[in-house]
Structure formats: structure tokens, C-alpha cells
Amino acid sequence: MRARLILEDGTVCVGKAIGATSESIGEVVFNTGLTGYQEVISDPSYCGQIVVMTYPLVGNYGINRDDFESVRPFIHGFVVREHCDVPSNWRNSKTLDELLKMYDIPGIAGVDTRMLTRKIRHFGTLRGIITTSEAPAEELIATLQASKLMTDQVSRVSTKSVFSSPGNGHRIALVDFGSKHGILRELTKRGCDVVVVPYNTTAEEIRRIEPDGIMLSNGPGDPKDVPEAIQMIRDILGEYPLFGICLGHQLLSLAKGADTQKMKFGHRGGNQPVKELTTGRTYITSQNHGYAVTAESIEGTGLEVTHISLNDDTIEGVRDVANRAFSVQYHPEAAPGPYDSGYLFDQFLDMIAKAKEAKTHA
Template sequence: MKGIVYLEDGTVFEGNGFGKLGTEVGEIVFNTSMTGYQEILTDPSYAGQIVNMTYPLIGNYGVNSVENQSNRVYAKGFVVKNVSENPSNYMNEMTLDEMLKKMNIVGIYGVDTRSITKKIRNAGVMKCVISNEIFEISKLKEIIDSTEIVDRYVSEVSTKEILHIAGTGYKVAVMDFGIKNDIIENLKARNFDITIFPYDTDYKKVLSINPDGLFLSNGPGDPKSIPNAVKNVAKLLKCLPTFGICLGHQIIALAIGGNTYKMKYGHRGGNHGIYDIERDKAYITAQNHGYAVDEASILDKNMVITHRNLNDGTVEGMKSTELPIFSVQFHPEGAPGPTDTTILFEQFEENIKRSKLQDDSCLEKVAY
């Protein structure tokens, strides 16, 4: 069947359709990963977005039930150059086309994804409509013009109830803004006793379990879209050793009085270089974000920069000089991508250990 990609600026790309028969509108972004399409599609951080893959061959090793980062696909649509109909891998359980049909996701293939990527790099992210059922440009324009993208994605992807994963180690409260399964697996690997809270849980409810540490997860969209969560985190930072990843990193910046901004086209892929200032070492990392921390806004908030992006110099990590708080913009858990920086989970555990040795009554620091 036919397929079409119509960008907000009027650019049209004609190709073929796969997956669900339908039409979707979202913010189009590009991902530079060579593998990991299944993890990308099921990453809640992509909620509301249409993902354009730069690597030309997608679906060649199929889909399995192990690699999912959540229980569904949160991306609004998927755009690829070539899609494999005959995947080859010992773990393969279904084709990418079958997965998209099962998850009700519209897919487009046979278009120039590199050209789409160049368009986004030059003009920035923009609204896009993809369809494998409607091909009249006037109708597509009407759809995109009449659709307003409202950033309420965190409320859609966060858990709706408190979840507990028993462990023998320190008790960690996890604020779920759209957490990936591999992050949970890394926390479990340290034997943490994990309690996962909905994103808007009041800080008093979080403190009621008497946690030893606080973890702030990744998630979709603008951190300024969830101001109440930022206020609750600001309270919790006063007394709990805290580790934030991606959206969690940005929320820490807002919670301490800093600022964030929307990037032109963001960082998405499994091959982004960062510089670890403290270790004097470079790493290749997995990233997925469209917002960044404003460096100037946090320098007078007792924060220091710990990591920088090697392409554009943006803030990739920071830590407090007074409290056991640190965060990174990249994804140390990978999925997909390198896992060379999983040592950060060990750093979180060490911070908790030191905090308990030095001050076992930190909850008193929070004003009720």
C-alpha cells in the first residue's frame, strides 16, 4: 500500500505504508541508532513523536518479547528507508510489520529518510502527518493545521499505581516519568528495594516509606509541563540522595531554581559522544531528549557540570557541591546503545551509603 509523509512546512515524501492502516500527527524527530528499533519504539520517552530512522535497513533481526522497554509502543508513528520482511535472528518472534499492526502504529517506508533528517537538522523539529490511507495534500494540510500538540505525555506514560519490587539492599523511591525497563533492571541488579511512584505523587507520600534514596526517571516532553512534580522533587532533594536520568536530570535543574530550553532538534541515538570531566574520559552514549539544561541558570545554585556533549557542548551531567545529588542527560543503561557508564548506578548506591553514615535523620530537613 502507498504511504506519505507530510511535514509542517509543506514538504512531501511519498513511499509505501506498513503496520496499521491509518493517519497520525506528531512531532517528527530522527534517531541515528543502527540497531535497537524495538527498544526505541517501546521507550515511553518517544510518546507523541513520529520517529524517523537514519539507518537505512530496519527490521532485519525481527522483534522479540525480551527487548521491550515498556508494555506498548508510545511513538505515534515510524518512518524508515527499507523494512525487512524476512528477519533473521534466533530470538525473532515476529516481523516489525506484525509488531506495528499488533500495537496499532502507522509505519511508512520507501522514503528518503536522510533527506528528512537534513530537513529537521536545518529547520528544527516540526509537526508532521503520516498516512497510508489519505494521500490528498489538501486533506493532509487540513489535518496538520487543525491538530494542536499538547504536552501531556508524562501523565499518559507514568504508572497509575504504586508498585513495589522487593530487594535486600537500600530502599529507593522511584519517580516514574516514563521509566524504561532496563533502568529498572539496573536498579534491581544493585539489590535495591524499589518502590515506583506515579509522577505526581505528593512528597509526603514518598517520604512515608522512609526511603534511603530517590531516583528520577526518563520521560517524554517538556519538564516544565509538570510543575507540581518539580515542586515535590524540590522538597525531596533536601533530604534524599538523588540520581536523575534524562527528564529526571532536567527536573532537578528546575527544582533547584534553574532553567531548561527546547533544543533545535535534540539528541536521539546510540552513538553520541560525551566528555566525563571528573574522569577525564570520553564515552559513547545512548540519548533521547529534545530539551536541555541551561548551564548559566545552575552555576549559582551550588551545581557543577560533570559531563558535556562532544558535538555541541551542551550539559550532559551535573552534581551538587553540597548535597548527594547528581544527574545525567544521557542514558547509562543504553537499550539501545552502549552501557559503558552503568558505573553511575554504583555511584548512586555509594552516595546512599555515605549519606546514611553521615546523617540518618535527613527527613527532618523537609518542612511539612
């Protein structure tokens, strides 16, 4: 079946439909990963977005039971150059097409993803629509231009109730703004007693859990669309060691008085170089974000920049020594991507151990 991807600037891409035969509007972004399309599709941070994969062949190893990063995908569309409908891998249980159909996600194959990526890099992210209808392009473009991007993504992807992943180690309150399963895996494999709470949990509700530390997860959208989380962080900062990832990094920065801004096309992929300023070491990181903390807003906040992107010098990490808090813009749990930055979880747990020891001797 024929499908079309139409952008708000009038660009029309015609290809073959994969996934659901439906219509969906979203922000068109690109991911530079060579593999890991299952994790990309199931990353809640892509809620509201149509993802273009820059690697030309997608679907060749199928879909398996174990590599999901959330209970269900939240992307609004999937765009590939070539779709493999006969995957080969010993873990394969279904095709990419079957997964997209299962969750009513439209996709399109056979389009020039190189052209789309260059367009997004030049003009910035654009709204787009994937459709299998035969409606005139002019009519669809008018619908697209009249549409507004979502602002409630976090409430859509966050857990609706508190749940726990018991362990014998430190108790961590994981605030779920759209958390990937990889974060929970990293904490549980270190023996942590993890309590996952919704995005709008108050500081008082977190105190009742009696955590040893607080983790702020990744998530979709503009951090300024989650004011209740910013207030919670302000209310509780300094009481417990705190570690923020991606959206959690932006929310911590906003809570401290810094500012964020929308990037031209963001960072999305598993090959993003980041420099750790204290050691001078470079890490290859997994990233997925369209907003960043502005460098000029850091002064006077009590935050110290710890990491920067070697591609564009944007801030990739901050710390608040006085309040035992730190955060990074990238994903140390990877999935997909390199595991070079897993040591940050160990630093977080070491911070908790030292805080507990200091409290014992106080």
C-alpha cells in the same frame, strides 16, 4: 498499500504502509542508532513523536519478547528507508510490521530518510502526519498546521499506581515519568528494593515509603509541563540521595532554579560522545531528548556542571553536592547503546551507603 508522510512545511513523502492503516500526527524526529529499533519503539520518551530511523535497513532481526523497554509502545509513527519483512534471528517472534499493527501504530517504508534527517537538522523538528488515506495533501497540511503538540505525555506513560520490585538492598523510590525497563533492571540486579511511584507523587507520599534514595526517571516532552514534579523535588531535596536521568535531570535542574530550552533537533541515538569534566574521560552514550538545561542559567543555583556534550557543548550532567544529588542528560542504562556509563548507578548506591553511615554516627 500506499502511505504518505506529510510535514507542516509542505513536504510530501510517498512510500509503502507498514503497521496500522491509520492516521497519526506527531513531532518528527530522527534516531541515529544502527540497531535497537525495538527498544526505540518501546521507549516511553518517544510518546507523541514520529521516529525516523537514519540506518537504512530496519526490521532485519525482527521483534523478540525480551527487548521491550515498556509494557507497550507510545510512539505515534515509524519511518524507515527499507523494511525487512522476512527477519532472521534465533530470538525473533514477530515482525516489525506485526508489532506496529498490534499497537495501532502507522509506519511508512521506502522514503528518503536521508533527506528527512537533513531537513530536520537544518530547520529543526517539524510536525508531521502519517496517513494511508487519499485525502488531498493541501487538506492534510491544513489539519497538521492547525494541530498542537501534546503537553500531557508524562501523565500518559507514567504508572497509575505504586508497585514494587523487592530486593534485599537499599530501598529506592523510582519516580516514573516514563521510565525505561532498563533503569529498573540496573537497580534490581544490584539488589535494590525498588518502589515505583507515579509522576505526581508528593514529597509526603515518598517519605511514607521510607526510601534510602530517590531515582528520577527519563520521560517524554517538556519538563516544564510537569510542575508538580518540580515542586516535589524542591520539597524533598536534601532529605535523601537523589539521581536523575534525562527528564529527571531537567526536572532537578528546574527545581534548583536553572532553566531549560527546546533544542533545534535534539540528541537521539546510541553514539553520543559526552565528556566527564572531573576526569577528562569521554564516554559514548545513549540519548533521547529534545530539551536541554541552559548553561547561562546554572550560575547561582548551587549546581555544578559535571558533563558536557562533545558535539554541541550542551550540559549533560550536574550535581548538587550540598544536597547529595546528581543527574545526567543521557541514559546510563543504555538499551539500546553502550554500557560505558553503568558506573553511575554504583556511584548512586555508594552515595546512599555513605549517607546511611553518616546518619548512624550522627
